[in-house]
Amino acid sequence: MTTSAQAAICYGRDKPFAIEAVTLDDPRADEVLVRIVACGICHTDMAVRDAQLPTPLPAILGHEGAGIVERVGSGVNHVKPGDRVIMSFNSCGHCPSCDIDKPTYCYNFVPENWIGTRTDGSHTTHQGNAGVNANFFGQSAFATFALGHARNVVKVPDSAADVPLATLAPLGCGLMTGAGAVLRSMNVRSGMPIAIFGAGAVGLGAIMAAKIAGANPIIAVDVHDSRLALARELGATHTINGKTDDAAYQIRALCPQGLGYAFDTTGINKIIEQAFDLLAPLGIVGIVGASSRADSLTFNEASFMGGGKRVMGILGGDSDLVTFLPDLIQHHLAGRFPHEKLIKTFPFDQINEAFHAGESGAVVKPVLVMPS
Structure with missing residues (x-):
């Protein structure tokens, strides 16, 4: 069974993002299907749009996703359907850097995050019979649904149950x-x-x-x-x-x-x-x-x-996601990290306006909010 979604597809700097229908695979053993509620816009998304990074276009970008778990693969046990989660970068889990809890320096960072497919070359996302470049930072969260991985999906602590996911989403990268x-x-x-x-x-x-x-x-x-x-x-x-x-x-x-x-x-x-x-x-x-x-x-x-x-x-930031993202959330709850002051939200269908606001400097952190 596949999942139908709406995704903003990037065709390059000279063309606007286009919201189109796609289908996502069922989660594999180490994957997590997330209904995206909000996703921050980061300068790395702009760099890929401008062909400064090796992700092939057209592609579904977005790597500061937050949402609700829909389904999990058989090997995932740290989150379950219904959990509120933040998504961030992916890592392999078995290289010398991952072995010492330094996943930002994963030896396999490029294939895990930037090549537009899973590391085995298979697509997570399709239009008809054609694969769509996705799996960006192990998620591609400029969409109503995204496939994440066990290593880049972090449960939001119960203590932050009242914090909107649109506020939490930007914690995942910048x-x-x-x-x-x-x-x-x-x-x-x-x-x-x-x-x-x-x-x-x-x-x-x-x-x-x-x-x-x-x-x-x-x-x-x-x-x-x-x-x-x-x-x-x-x-x-x-x-x-x-x-x-x-x-x-x-x-x-x-x-x-x-x-x-x-x-x-x-x-x-x-x-x-x-x-x-x-x-x-x-x-x-x-x-x-x-x-x-x-x-x-x-x-x-x-x-x-x-x-x-x-x-x-x-x-x-040398971040081990499982420990550091909850730390940041606790700082936010205590008033020590009031990052909500940087955020302006935009409806998903205003993604092009949101990008312009971020690039012009009018908004420090644009955040897309998906239709409910």
Whole structure:
């Protein structure tokens, strides 16, 4: 038995998303069929639309899904029909990274998340007899139903039963990345200074997490005054407009001994190199911003070695989904992670308007809400 669904199919940058009828396979042993209630829009979706990542188009994107479990495969026992769940990236579960609970660095990340099919080449989703590229991040949640996997579907704790799924959905990628970078990857210490470059969803997630960690000062750098105002509301102690102010000069004035941590979400190599130059001994630069494959970074070797400094690439905030997503939900319930302030919801059939709102900067985190 298959499941009928409506899905937003991406045909590329020059064409709008088109909502079309599809059918989904029954869940295999390790799969979970989820009725999607809401799905966040992330810059990674935009990158695939623009052919910057290897997912073949046309395809069903969406990787911040949240919904209700409909059916589970025979090997799934941590969720059951009727459970509220969040979906995130998939991983293989048996490589050296997965063996040490670092699934964001799964050796098989590309085939598990980006090739448009299951790892065995079979399609999860069809139109008539033709397969549709899906299984994006192990879900493809720009749809009314999605097939997830045992490793990327996380049950929402009962304590969050009253939190709307549209609020929880964005935790599955961008916000998790920013918060995890601070709390897990860099393990920011209380009382140490941090500068966060870029106050989009990832950067604002990092600012909220830096406040949780007790960092001080927490410096937000962006070129939009509206986002800097939101950064202050969420925990930044200082804000700098990188378009009009000399960010390096101001950070040195605030932190004459240097930064303990710098977190870049821009992917701009000159900003990353500047952040490195601002580090104190043992300082860390964490990098999550996507950059061109042609870009390189240049650091002074003596400063790098002699100061014990680190430059750290970060994926997904080093998040182990089963533990970290519930942690973020508890922070939200306690008022320490008020990420609802970033969200604006859009009906599913306004997906193109929602993408435009995210790209223009009018909305930090657009979230699609499926028809009930």
